Amino acid sequence: MNFFNTIAVGFKEVWAHKFRSMLTMLGIILGVASLVAMSALVKGMENGMKETMVAMGGADKVLIEAQAVPAYQEHRADESTGRTLFDVEALRLNAPMLKLVSPEMEIRGPILTRGEKMVNPSECVGVWPEVLEMNLHTLRHGRFFTAMDEESASSVCVIGTGIRDDLFGSPEKVGYEIVPIGELIEVNGQPFTIVGMLEHYEGEQEKKERELAKKVADETKSGPTRMKGWGRRGGWAFWRKNYTLFMPLNTAWLRFRASTGTNNVPDPRLSDIDVKVADFESLESSIQQARNVLMMTHKGLEDFNFRTQENQLDSINLQIKNARLSGGIIAGISLLVGGIGIMNIMLASINERIREIGLCKALGATGLAIFTQILVESVVIAVLGAALGLVASNGLVELLVLVAPSQNAPVITPEAMGIAVAFSIGVGILAGFLPAIKAAKLNPIQALRYE
Amino acid sequence: MALVEVRNISKIYHLGGEEIRALDDVSLDIGSGEFISIIGPSGSGKSTLMHILGCLDTPTKGTITLDGTMIQDASQRQLAGIRNKKIGFVFQFFNLLPKLNVLQNVELPMIYGGQSSRERKERAMEALKMVELENRSKHRPSQLSGGQQQRVAIARSLVNDPRIILADEPTGNLDSHTGENILKLFRNLSEEGRTIILVTHDPEIAAVTPRKIEIRDGKVATKLDAKLAGLDRSISNGMGGH
Numbered sequence: 001m002n003f004f005n006t007i008a009v010g011f012k013e014v015w016a017h018k019f020r021s022m023l024t025m026l027g028i029i030l031g032v033a034s035l036v037a038m039s040a041l042v043k044g045m046e047n048g049m050k051e052t053m054v055a056m057g058g059a060d061k062v063l064i065e066a067q068a069v070p071a072y073q074e075h076r077a078d079e080s081t082g083r084t085l086f087d088v089e090a091l092r093l094n095a096p097m098l099k100l101v102s103p104e105m106e107i108r109g110p111i112l113t114r115g116e117k118m119v120n121p122s123e124c125v126g127v128w129p130e131v132l133e134m135n136l137h138t139l140r141h142g143r144f145f146t147a148m149d150e151e152s153a154s155s156v157c158v159i160g161t162g163i164r165d166d167l168f169g170s171p172e173k174v175g176y177e178i179v180p181i182g183e184l185i186e187v188n189g190q191p192f193t194i195v196g197m198l199e200h201y202e203g204e205q206e207k208k209e210r211e212l213a214k215k216v217a218d219e220t221k222s223g224p225t226r227m228k229g230w231g232r233r234g235g236w237a238f239w240r241k242n243y244t245l246f247m248p249l250n251t252a253w254l255r256f257r258a259s260t261g262t263n264n265v266p267d268p269r270l271s272d273i274d275v276k277v278a279d280f281e282s283l284e285s286s287i288q289q290a291r292n293v294l295m296m297t298h299k300g301l302e303d304f305n306f307r308t309q310e311n312q313l314d315s316i317n318l319q320i321k322n323a324r325l326s327g328g329i330i331a332g333i334s335l336l337v338g339g340i341g342i343m344n345i346m347l348a349s350i351n352e353r354i355r356e357i358g359l360c361k362a363l364g365a366t367g368l369a370i371f372t373q374i375l376v377e378s379v380v381i382a383v384l385g386a387a388l389g390l391v392a393s394n395g396l397v398e399l400l401v402l403v404a405p406s407q408n409a410p411v412i413t414p415e416a417m418g419i420a421v422a423f424s425i426g427v428g429i430l431a432g433f434l435p436a437i438k439a440a441k442l443n444p445i446q447a448l449r450y451e
Numbered sequence: 452m453a454l455v456e457v458r459n460i461s462k463i464y465h466l467g468g469e470e471i472r473a474l475d476d477v478s479l480d481i482g483s484g485e486f487i488s489i490i491g492p493s494g495s496g497k498s499t500l501m502h503i504l505g506c507l508d509t510p511t512k513g514t515i516t517l518d519g520t521m522i523q524d525a526s527q528r529q530l531a532g533i534r535n536k537k538i539g540f541v542f543q544f545f546n547l548l549p550k551l552n553v554l555q556n557v558e559l560p561m562i563y564g565g566q567s568s569r570e571r572k573e574r575a576m577e578a579l580k581m582v583e584l585e586n587r588s589k590h591r592p593s594q595l596s597g598g599q600q601q602r603v604a605i606a607r608s609l610v611n612d613p614r615i616i617l618a619d620e621p622t623g624n625l626d627s628h629t630g631e632n633i634l635k636l637f638r639n640l641s642e643e644g645r646t647i648i649l650v651t652h653d654p655e656i657a658a659v660t661p662r663k664i665e666i667r668d669g670k671v672a673t674k675l676d677a678k679l680a681g682l683d684r685s686i687s688n689g690m691g692g693h
Contacts, residue, residue, distance in 0.1 A: 005562060263666055285566020359546045362507060363607075364563040366528050444507050448542070 010376040014384065024345045025385035027338025028427070032420040033388025034334055037396040038327035039416035042320060048408030049316045051203050055237040057135045059309050060280045062287060064273040064294070067305040080303040082269035087297050091275065094293045096155050097286035099278040102127065104133040105252040106271035107188070112163060112245065114185045119166035122243035124187065125271070126252020134274050137241070142196030145248045153250040157187065161241035190255060192247065201241045204409060229234040283308065330424070338385065339427035348437035357439055358424035358447025367440035374436035375429065382428025386421045453480035454614060454646055455504065460513030461518040462499050474510065475669040481648065486641035488649040490559040490679050491666035500666060501650045505538055506530045507616045518614050535564050539608025541618035545600040553579070554588040557607045564611060578606040582636065605636060616640070624654060634659050643678045654679055656688035683693040
């Protein structure tokens, strides 16, 4: 008896008991669907987290934070100068393992106004052009700051699209994209000329939603516009990037730090020094090199600290692993239950076919042929169930998105589908094994006499 | 050499510590082309003998040679092969698979024999022609009468061209007229030179065969019971045309 024949007979047997087979398959269908849907959700979560991670500057970004001087240096606390451009220059010259050093001087409590419109930016900082590469920004319109701007502390700024949306109008509302290059806005009452605008940043999910909204006709709304739902849609990281205002570092220093400071020198302390290491593999030694340089410039005073994104990456990976494990266990259990269902039905099936099996043996079927036949039937049920389960998983994912929308769109991966199918085939073989052995061992004489 | 040589076979069952001798030192020869009946009351051991002759079972003691092959020591797998190639079974309850049509039922032994599907179809149609049912090949067994079903079963037993056809009460589930037709069919097959063994308790059937073996209490009876063997004139007269 050749193999294709066996499979064909297996399908026939399943087809002959459509309803019963369908019920049996249900366990596998649900198991496969939940396995695929679960891994799609986790994959969506993973994508969202990684996206956020990249939006925040990637894994190789290291922050040099201010830190209270340690207790053993407490008596020298008043010598602490904070992080200044002096540190930045020192790092650039003496720490070759860093490929990028980007200083930031933040203006606190910024308010941007244009006419009667106003907006609070997420970040209003004086920077060097290095910031673009550091925070993975892309300049879409106009230009960034020149050495001339820096030198003369010109009142120029580069804004994110969020600020444009609030002060000039968003493309969604106006109907076309406004590029406010050359326009004047006020930063805490001081006029600034916009010379450049950054790209609009958004996650995959937001992009999809925006494109969808374009297709759907505008419903006419009455009354004041309201925020829909709780909180901002879309990732926090993307919102933060879109509401950024950059100005030359010297401009921030001279125009916004003049009121604080000593000896007629505006406060030179930076709010942030971000560095990027040249080689991620040697992160530890790169940080050590930077630490050595800063220990020199800070006269041995440890009033700074390094914060890497590695910790965050670890915690993302851990979260994903946990989600995958718990979801996988649940889906695995439901597949196993499906397998028990198959075994049950196969045992019932061979019991009602005892005479048939006895006859086949009398006609010359070997134990192996009977064994294969029963096993193939079981696997056919499992495979059909898996195929239907894959179809069902699409529906399940849609349903999950509908019931519990999240910013992380679930992504069905071929790997998950492959694993689910392989697992259900395994379950089918396992479930068919015992009934198949039982059938193969039947004594033909007794089986033929069986009523 | 005889087609089947049975030498001193015994079959012993153990039932709760008690020894039951279903067959006790049975020896017999069956030649090629013989048409014989094995008769005996129920419980006599004739079914056990049939199972051993049909390679469904092996004897506890003794040897049995079928077409030159010793089968008392054969493995289950070898026995399956011998059943497939050398023996055709006809049962009292026909034992056709209701899910398959007539042609597929007849093809069944060849599926286990591993023949190609074209060869299977050709030979199954040939076998159906022998029992004059070639125009019913697409019917289901449930659409046929009892006699037709039994003829399908006979076609199935013939399809692998076996050395022996073993029929276990082949007319037991049929009315007497249909039963006669089936017996006629066996007689025709016998005249074509096939070896046919009928197992029955019915004297009317035993009367058809030239040779009769009676099993009594697990042994071959030396003197036939005239009534059981169908030697009683009054019964055999009923079997017209013989």
